[in-house]
Amino acid sequence: MKAVTVPGPGGPEALRVTEVPDPEPGAGEVRVRVYAAGVQPVDLAIREGFRPPGMTAEPPFVLGNEFAGVVDRLGPGVDGRRVGDQVLGFRLLGCQAELVAVDAAQLVAKPAGMPWEQAGALSASGQTAHLALTLLGVGPGDTVLVHGAAGGVGTVAVQLARAWGATVIGTASERNHDYLRELGAVPVTYGEGLVERVRAVAPQGVDAAFDAAGRGALAASVELVADRDRIGTVVDYPEAERLGVRGLRGPRTAERLAELVRLWEAGGLRLEIAETLPLEKAEEAHRLVATGHVRGKVVLTA
Incomplete structure (x- = not known):
């Protein structure tokens, strides 16, 4: 072959x-x-x-x-x-x-x-996003910051968090802001000044942050989220250890994949x-x- x-x-x-x-x-x-x-x-x-x-x-x-x-x-x-x-x-x-x-x-x-x-x-991507949001305890009423929200993992994470009742703020380049709005997220541009931009769109505060991008996302997250146990990454494990936040890992399962497939069948997953x-x-x-x-x-x- x-x-x-x-x-x-x-x-x-x-x-x-x-x-x-x-x-x-x-x-x-x-x-x-x-x-x-x-x-x-x-x-x-x-x-x-x-x-x-x-x-x-x-x-x-x-x-x-x-x-x-x-x-x-x-x-x-x-x-x-x-x-x-x-x-x-x-x-x-x-x-x-x-x-x-x-x-x-x-x-x-x-x-x-x-x-x-x-x-x-x-x-x-789907199982990574599902596992991460589960470990971070994302649920109804939360405001969640997703770094790298337009990528493969981020795309699913935004939609799962919304399906589970959370408000989602997603970082992405400006060319992807309309895309994130279509997924149900509030878009913000990553890079210098990110903390201030997130605070402007989330005056109520941020409850959890999921990093699927790297590039300084965790440093910004610790300024925005009070509980470091609700900050996690799937890309920058050394920085997670340095900052005392979570490096998110876990097994993939057919049960988790089947749940994602059912969400797609119901029209809830793009x-x-x-x-x-x-x-x-x-x-x-x-x-x-x-x-x-x-x-x-x-x-x-x-």
Whole structure:
């Protein structure tokens, strides 16, 4: 099969789209023919040499941690899945390829009306946002500041917080302010003067802050949120430790993914796709994500 591989740490030019052996599903696994796979900032970090908790593989390996496609083979002991099922799911590595073998418990059914690109881009960003807001205790009556609100994680976080009854202030470049208004957020421009701009639109104060952007977001957050246990990041863990706020981590689950799918089916979740590229253009996809200015997600199609 064709796959996006990392032969060694480096920049986007280090990526190789090569032929690798087809995976075979083991006990409790299914094999999925991938139609779409999202590109995450963590993919860029892994390419550069970062190793998230639980990752032991060394180069060469296949990138990607979210996908959507069609089940084409069942491993021993699999119940509840059939060849031909349309699914979306997740696993650590191996998803930016024509085929992926994955634990059947890490899949959910894809709604018939959900475009493949959206299905392939939901799991990682969606579950990250859901987990973060859950850990920060976001709920009715809260005012929540979301840093990087127009990105893949931020887009979902804004909508989840609104669905859970919170008022949302979102940071983004000015070109994305109308987009954030459409999602239900009050937009503010990031950068110098952010604290004053947030106070101007939220005179009632800010109850929680979620950083999906980095770039000084946590320093601003501690000036705005009284309770540091309600400030968290998924990108700047060293700064979180320095400031005494939360580095947000936790397991992905099919139950959480299924909740996101149900919200999409109910019309409560918009998934923005900035660019769709073939596997062969993985380097271009990484360069796009690296700009930090992608609205929504970049997706690779197999």
